[in-house]
Structures are given as C-alpha cells and as structure tokens.
Amino acid sequence: MKRLPVVAIVGRPNVGKSSLFNRLIGKKVAIIDDTPGVTRDRIVQEADLDDHKVILVDTGGVDTSGEGFAKETTEQAKRAMEEADIIVFVVDGKEGITPLDEEVGRILRKWKKPVIVAVNKVDEPFMEDMVYDFYRLGFDEVIPISTIHKIGIPTLTEKILTHLPPDLKETAKKEFEKEERRKKAEKLITEEASAELDQLADSLEAGEEYEIEEEEKEPIKVAIVGRPNMGKSTLLNALVGEERAIVSDVPGTTRDAIDSYVKIGDDEFIFIDTAGIRRRGKIKDIEYYSYLRALDAIDRADVVVLLIDAVEGPTDRDAKIAGIALEKFKPVILAVNKTDLLQSEKDWERLHRELDLNFDFIPFAPRVFISAKEKKGLKELLKQIKDVYRQYTKKVRTGEFNRALRELMEIHQPPVYKNKIVKIYYGTQVKTKPPTFLLFSNYPEGIPKSFRRFLENRLREKFGFNKIPIRIVFKKR
Numbered sequence: 001m002k003r004l005p006v007v008a009i010v011g012r013p014n015v016g017k018s019s020l021f022n023r024l025i026g027k028k029v030a031i032i033d034d035t036p037g038v039t040r041d042r043i044v045q046e047a048d049l050d051d052h053k054v055i056l057v058d059t060g061g062v063d064t065s066g067e068g069f070a071k072e073t074t075e076q077a078k079r080a081m082e083e084a085d086i087i088v089f090v091v092d093g094k095e096g097i098t099p100l101d102e103e104v105g106r107i108l109r110k111w112k113k114p115v116i117v118a119v120n121k122v123d124e125p126f127m128e129d130m131v132y133d134f135y136r137l138g139f140d141e142v143i144p145i146s147t148i149h150k151i152g153i154p155t156l157t158e159k160i161l162t163h164l165p166p167d168l169k170e171t172a173k174k175e176f177e178k179e180e181r182r183k184k185a186e187k188l189i190t191e192e193a194s195a196e197l198d199q200l201a202d203s204l205e206a207g208e209e210y211e212i213e214e215e216e217k218e219p220i221k222v223a224i225v226g227r228p229n230m231g232k233s234t235l236l237n238a239l240v241g242e243e244r245a246i247v248s249d250v251p252g253t254t255r256d257a258i259d260s261y262v263k264i265g266d267d268e269f270i271f272i273d274t275a276g277i278r279r280r281g282k283i284k285d286i287e288y289y290s291y292l293r294a295l296d297a298i299d300r301a302d303v304v305v306l307l308i309d310a311v312e313g314p315t316d317r318d319a320k321i322a323g324i325a326l327e328k329f330k331p332v333i334l335a336v337n338k339t340d341l342l343q344s345e346k347d348w349e350r351l352h353r354e355l356d357l358n359f360d361f362i363p364f365a366p367r368v369f370i371s372a373k374e375k376k377g378l379k380e381l382l383k384q385i386k387d388v389y390r391q392y393t394k395k396v397r398t399g400e401f402n403r404a405l406r407e408l409m410e411i412h413q414p415p416v417y418k419n420k421i422v423k424i425y426y427g428t429q430v431k432t433k434p435p436t437f438l439l440f441s442n443y444p445e446g447i448p449k450s451f452r453r454f455l456e457n458r459l460r461e462k463f464g465f466n467k468i469p470i471r472i473v474f475k476k477r
Contacts (some may be wrong), residue, residue, distance in 0.1 A: 004055045005172055006083055006086075007056050008087050008088070044056070054160075085168060088115075097133060108139075114163040119145065123146045209399065223298050232307055240260045304331065313354040319358045323361070326361070329470070331469070338371060364460070366384045417447075422446045438475060
C-alpha cells in the first residue's frame with residue numbers, strides 16, 4: 001500500500017503546536033489549554049492541505065526539565081520526528097529564541113529531514129522583522145504565522161507541499177480525490193431529490209449494475225474505547241509491541257485519541273487509543289475535550305473494540321458506548337479484559353449473563369475474552385477484527401441483491417399505508433464502510449420500523465453480514 005506523507009509538528013511546550021494542528025485540520029482535534037504539557041502523546045489525524053491528504057502529527061512539547069511527564073512526552077516527540085517526512089518546528093515569535101528552542105533545533109538537525117520553522121504569534125505586520133532572528137536556528141525555511149488570526153497558514157501549507165517527495169505528493173493527491181468520491185456517495189444517500197437519484201433509479205429499472213469503485217487495500221482503523229481504567233493503553237501496547245501509549249496508574253493519563261500503525265504478517269492496522277469515556281455529568285474542564293476525542297475516534301474507526309472489565313462486569317455506561325458506535329453503523333467487538341482475575345466458574349457464568357443482559361440490542365457483536373496484561377486472547381481479537389472488517393468492506397452485486405430482494409418481497413410484503421399498497425421496486429449497494437443499500441419505493445415514509453428490521457435481518461443473513469450493522473436507506477421513486 002502507498003502510504004500518505006507524514007507531517008510532524010514539534011517544538012517546546014506552549015508555543016502553539018496544537019493550535020496550528022487544529023488550524024491545519026480545520027477543526028478542534030488537539031486539546032488546547034493554557035497549562036504547558038497538556039498534549040502528552042502523539043495525536044495523529046488525516047488532514048486536507050490544498051487538495052492533498054496528509055497525516056498530520058501533533059506532539060507533546062520537547063522538555064528536558066524531567067518534571068511530570070516531560071521525559072515521556074519528549075520521547076514521543078522524538079519518535080514523531082523519526083517517522084516524519086517533513087517537520088514543522090513551531091517557535092514563539094514574542095518570546096524569541098530560548099535555550100530549549102536551540103536544543104530542539106539540535107535534535108532536528110540530526111534527522112536530516114526537511115524542516116520548516118513556523119514562527120507563531122506574529123499577530124501584527126510590524127512584528128515580521130523579528131522573525132529574521134530565527135534563522136539562527138540553522139534552517140532555511142522560516143515563516144511567520146499567527147494561528148489565532150490565520151496569518152501565514154496558506155504560505156506554510158504551500159511550503160509543506162513543496163517539500164513533499166514527488167511520489168508521496170502524488171499519493172496525497174489521489175487519496176484526496178478518493179475521499180471526494182466517498183463524499184459524493186454519501187450525498188446520494190442523504191439527498192431527498194436530485195438528478196443523480198433519478199439517473200440511478202432509471203439505470204436500476206433498466207437492470208444495470210451499479211459499480212462501487214474498487215479501492216486499494218488500507219490499514220484497518222481500530223478504535224479502542226471504554227470507561228477509564230479498563231486497560232486500553234495496556235492493550236494498545238500489547239498489540240503494538242512497544243510502549244506507544246503512556247501507561248500510568250494515574251486515571252485519565254490518556255487525554256487525546258492517539259494512533260499507532262502496526263503491521264502484523266500481511267495485515268496493517270492503525271490502533272486508536274482513547275481517553276476513557278465517563279458519564280457526561282462527571283466530565284469537567286479538559287476531560288470534556290477528551291470525551292469529544294473519544295467520540296471522534298469512534299467516528300474515524302473501521303472497527304470499535306469496546307473494552308469491558310471482567311471483574312466489574314459490563315455497566316450501563318459500556319452499553320451506552322456500544323450504542324454510540326451502533327448509531328454510527330460501526331462494527332463493535334466486545335473485548336472482555338482482565339479475565340485472568342476471574343476466580344471460579346460462577347464468575348464466568350455471572351459474566352455471560354450480564355453480557356447477554358446489557359448488550360441484547362447488539363446480539364451480533366463478537367465477544368472476545370482477553371488479558372491485556374498477560375497478552376492472552378490477542379490472536380483471537382485480531383482474528384475477529386479482520387473478519388469484522390472483511391464484512392464491513394464487502395460488496396454485493398446489484399443483480400444478486402435485487403434477486404434476493406424480490407424473493408423477500410414474495411415472502412413478506414410491507415403493510416398497507418393510508419389505504420395504499422407499498423411497493424419496494426429495486427435497490428443497490430452504494431457504498432461500503434458501512435455496507436449501505438439504497439432502495440426505491442413508492443411510499444418510503446410508509447415503511448414501518450418493524451419491516452425495516454425484518455429486511456435488515458434477512459439481508460444480513462443472506463449476504464454474510466452476521467457480525468456487523470448494515471445501513472438501509474429508502475428513497476421515493
């Protein structure tokens with residue numbers, strides 16, 4: 001698989017790295033706070049830069065003080081530098097060059113990679129003359145910016161793309177175009193009436209195939225979610241094989257959603273570790289943004305691994321998290337952790353009863369029993385992730401789908417709506433992730449939820465979607 005170019009944002013604490021990250025992404029992803037060191041881990045997100053898709057990495061500040069998490073965040077920042085294709089070195093234009101800036105500069109020069117110095121907080125035109133002093137750091141590209149006032153961001157974006165190797169730049173362009181095609185398919189589903197919908201209906205009536213564009217193999221994006229202290233970071237590190245996430249006994253150590261790429265055999269994964277999801281009433285200040293990051297991780301994921309404590313058993317909060325994923329049509333795997341602590345057969349029986357009770361609304365979700373600490377059950381977990389992803393990306397040909405649809409209509413017709421016979425004429429799969437089927441009817445508003453459930457269950461059974469949710473959308477013909 002051709003990978004996307006990686007752009008790392010580095011610098012000492014509190015110079016505006018996360019603000020720049022959010023500005024380039026176009027939304028608030030990294031947590032911003034006046035407290036230095038808020039960003040502890042690498043935060044990884046896809047970003048669109050002038051019709052090019054790149055991987056943008058925000059890092060914790062490089063800090064040699066040794067206080068708090070300084071050692072861990074500095075190590076994470078160094079790893080980001082090592083993995084990056086281009087590095088954006090953020091400094092504070094108001095404070096000028098500090099000894100720590102010079103230390104970061106020395107570290108960067110060792111990597112011999114393209115470095116762009118972004119002098120932040122240059123909020124007024126008269127301040128631009130102060131920027132020239134930053135050439136003393138030893139890099140050719142020095143650009144004044146203001147993340148607050150959006151000054152210099154287009155110039156910085158242009159410079160980033162200029163320094164991309166030609167092959168990576170081409171991949172970045174192609175991936176952006178692929179994403180645009182996905183948005184077009186989603187638009188087809190959400191629009192109430194359009195020329196594209198009419199054209200699709202005409203082609204289906206004529207018996208034509210609707211082809212979903214073939215995509216290159218991609219890493220499977222797996223979000224590891226759950227309540228705080230379920231062992232998410234421990235599981236991530238066990239799967240990745242390195243101390244990728246900062247594991248600590250302090251609750252809430254993971255504040256952001258952080259991504260880890262790993263290749264296991266021929267399979268590629270991106271594991272997303274997230275801050276624990278608490279009840280809304282218990283979320284305060286900075287934890288609120290951690291909660292939003294966890295929800296965003298679910299949104300970005302192909303597969304959601306919900307971690308549950310085997311000793312405590314599942315809770316209403318666990319069911320709520322599964323419900324959030326289900327609302328987004330995301331496949332969920334129930335990963336029951338800390339099974340090494342179960343003492344007896346009665347404990348296991350109690351656990352299975354509670355799982356049945358709490359997750360009765362998602363009976364198709366696979367269950368895997370693991371011990372992240374002892375690295376038990378991980379092979380089965382990976383097997384289920386791959387199997388679920390295969391279903392999540394599966395395609396059904398239009399002719400085959402309509403034959404099955406006709407057979408179902410012969411067995412069970414929709415009920416009468418306002419004394420009118422409801423007909424479902426034909427349909428097709430219009431996208432994957434999730435498998436989404438668009439069906440045309442004379443009265444789509446007259447199809448009750450009970451019939452929709454019947455249709456979904458039969459189609460899932462017929463086409464092998466037995467572990468994932470599917471999406472069915474009705475449009476008027």
